[in-house]
Amino acid sequence: METEFIIRTLFKAYEKGNYVVGPSHLSKELDIPKSTAQKILIQLSELGYGFYVERKGFIFSEKGLREGKRILRRHRLLECLLEDLGMDKSEICEEASKIDLAFGSGLERLIEEKYGKKERCPCGKPIPSL
Numbered sequence: 158m159e160t161e162f163i164i165r166t167l168f169k170a171y172e173k174g175n176y177v178v179g180p181s182h183l184s185k186e187l188d189i190p191k192s193t194a195q196k197i198l199i200q201l202s203e204l205g206y207g208f209y210v211e212r213k214g215f216i217f218s219e220k221g222l223r224e225g226k227r228i229l230r231r232h233r234l235l236e237c238l239l240e241d242l243g244m245d246k247s248e249i250c251e252e253a254s255k256i257d258l259a260f261g262s263g264l265e266r267l268i269e270e271k272y273g274k275k276e277r278c279p280c281g282k283p284i285p286s287l
C-alpha cells in the first residue's frame with residue numbers, strides 16, 4: 158500500500174487528537190488485518206515518519222508531520238477547486254481522495270496560486286500551512 162495513502166489516514170487521526178495511533182485504528186480505517194496494519198506502522202517508523210511503540214502504536218516524527226500536512230494541504234486545496242467547478246459538497250471529499258495523491262506539480266502550483274490563501278476547505282476543515 159502506498160506510503161502517502163497511509164500517512165493521509167494517520168494524519169487525519171492526528172488532527173482529531175489521536176496522537177498515538179494503534180494498529181486497530183488503521184486496520185478498521187483501511188479494512189485490513191490488524192497484523193498487516195502493525196507491519197505497516199513499523200515500516201513507516203523505519204522510514205523515519207514516526208516511532209512505533211510496542212503495545213501502544215505509532216507517533217509521528219517531525220518528518221512525518223510535515224509529510225502529513227503537505228498531503229492534507231494538497232487534498233483540501235483540491236477540494237476548493239472541485240467546489241469551484243460546481244461539485245456537490247457531499248461528493249467533494251470522496252472525489253478528491255481519488256486523485257489527491259496522483260496529480261502532478263503543475264496542477265499543484267496552479268491550485269496553490271488560486272486557493273493557497275484559503276484557511277478552510279469546503280467542508281470547513283483547516284487547510285494546513287507548511
Ligand SMILES: [Zn+2]
Nearest residue numbers: 232236250253
Ligand atoms: Zn476531504
